[in-house]
Amino acid sequence: MSETDNHEDKIWNLIDQFVDMANSSCEDGLSPGDVHQALTYASARWGAFIVAANSETRDEFREDIKDSQKFFLDQFREYLKDNFNEYDENFKIYRREED
Incomplete structure (x- = not known):
């Protein structure tokens, strides 16, 4: 395994940990909307950090704010688009429902 593959694996493992924590939070009584709000806020806070x-x-720092915000928003928009497309393509599998 190359160093790049190992790095990618670490990123995907971290993503899976975040999703697992989000799912557990829903099982503990938070709504999916509340969990999304917390994840989004945490991501924004981390970006500013x-x-x-x-x-x-x-x-x-002040000089970099505008460009950084654009970068993070563009990145989020692309991730969101990719995930909506994936769910659209796999809706029956993910939701175990018919169209």
Whole structure:
């Protein structure tokens, strides 16, 4: 296994852990909407942290905000589109229902 494959595996394992935690939170009484809100907020908070952690000064951070927001929003939009397409293609399997 190459280092790239190992890195990809780690990312997918982390994604699976987040989804497992989300599912467990729903089983513990939170609504899927509440869980989504928490995941979205956590992602936004983490994104702001990444930009701040990579900025030498507050001014540099402020200069990077607009481009960083665009990057994160574009990335999320692409992930969302990909996942909606996947669910559309596999709806019967994922939901165990007919069209």
